[in-house]
Structure formats: C-alpha cells, structure tokens
Amino acid sequence: MDAEAVAEVERLAAASACGWAEGGSDGVEWRAPEPRHARTDLATWLKTGERPACEPVFADRVLPRFDALAVDLGELMEGVGSRLEVQLAHFSGGKQARYRRHTDATADPRPESRERKVTCILYCNSTWVEASEGCLRLTRADCENATGLKARPEGARGTAGSTMDIPPIGGRLLCFLSGAMVHEVLPTKADRIAVTAWVA
Numbered sequence: 001m002d003a004e005a006v007a008e009v010e011r012l013a014a015a016s017a018c019g020w021a022e023g024g025s026d027g028v029e030w031r032a033p034e035p036r037h038a039r040t041d042l043a044t045w046l047k048t049g050e051r052p053a054c055e056p057v058f059a060d061r062v063l064p065r066f067d068a069l070a071v072d073l074g075e076l077m078e079g080v081g082s083r084l085e086v087q088l089a090h091f092s093g094g095k096q097a098r099y100r101r102h103t104d105a106t107a108d109p110r111p112e113s114r115e116r117k118v119t120c121i122l123y124c125n126s127t128w129v130e131a132s133e134g135c136l137r138l139t140r141a142d143c144e145n146a147t148g149l150k151a152r153p154e155g156a157r158g159t160a161g162s163t164m165d166i167p168p169i170g171g172r173l174l175c176f177l178s179g180a181m182v183h184e185v186l187p188t189k190a191d192r193i194a195v196t197a198w199v200a
C-alpha cells in the first residue's frame, strides 16, 4: 500500500476513534471489544457502503486490495477465500492499549471448516519509531497441537515457544494462519492503527 493511502487511513481512523472516545459521533460505529482485561482497542467493521468503508481511501484503494488478496489466498490454499471480514482497529497510545496473547480462530485444519483461516494485517502507522512500542509479538506455537498437522522438525526456524516482535510500521502487511499463530499486541505508547482482514 502506498504511503499516501496509509497516511489517509491513519488520519481518518485517529480523528474518528479519538472523537468517539471523547463522546462524539461521526457516524462510525466504534465498539470497545470485550473482554477489556485482554484487549483495550477500539474497533469498527469495514463493510461496503457503510462508514467508514465508504470513504474513498477504503472503497477505492484498501478494500479492493484485500478482496484481491482473498482471491489469491483462495487459489493458493484449499478451502480458503469464501468469506472476508475486515476491521479497522485503533489502539490508544495515551492509555498504552494492548491485546493479550490469543489466536484468532480455533485450530481446525479441515478445508470445509468455517473457522477463520488466514489473518492479514495492514499497519497504518506512518510515524512509527522504536520508542512508540506496540509491536505484535508472535509466539511459535507447537504446530502439531495447534493445527493437527505434523510439526516441522525442530531446528530450522527456532523452537516451539520462541517469540518474534513485529514493529507495526506503516505500509507493512503481515499474514499468518489464524488458528495456529499465538500473538499479542504489546502496550503501545503511540496511537496504533491497523486494518485486519480475516479470510475464511
């Protein structure tokens, strides 16, 4: 995604979510997802024709690319690509928002399962620096337990339980298997914006 589009998403999301948190409403249906002890972000669905998905940056640039990505994933992976949910999330730096360890789906490797299969996250933080914090921490789960598939032999890429921190740099797209990857958003010192698509 080009820098201009990323900055526009960031600008719209920050203005709308901060306004909502202060009691205002611009027609965007923000929600504070539960449970709050586990996650402290604000989120809104990006649904075609509704606010804020009807803004040109989402309608013309971001959402068509996620649609195309879902089609590509469907061609690459059996049983993937029939359903797409897209969310805009805002983690407040002032409150050091976070999202504790979780997976996005119950592991079910069967192609016919209705579970979310792939998580695709587009980060929209154009001024992210190390001091902003709020990395996404990935934990390499025990693949055999998490997916029902046979685990790759240890050694090649670290061992089960080892972690990797991904900075939420503007324009970065991250994809992982929704049911297999344990992840958490570490407390953020700067406002942190992401568009997340779950492909089922």
Ligand SMILES: O=C(O)CCC(=O)C(=O)O
Pocket: 089, 099, 104, 121, 136, 168, 183, 184, 185, 194, 196
């Ligand atoms: O924004 C991120 O880096 C991840 C958010 C997340 O884990 C989720 O919404 O399920």
Ligand SMILES: [Fe+2]
Pocket: 102, 103, 104, 183
């Ligand atoms: Fe997640």
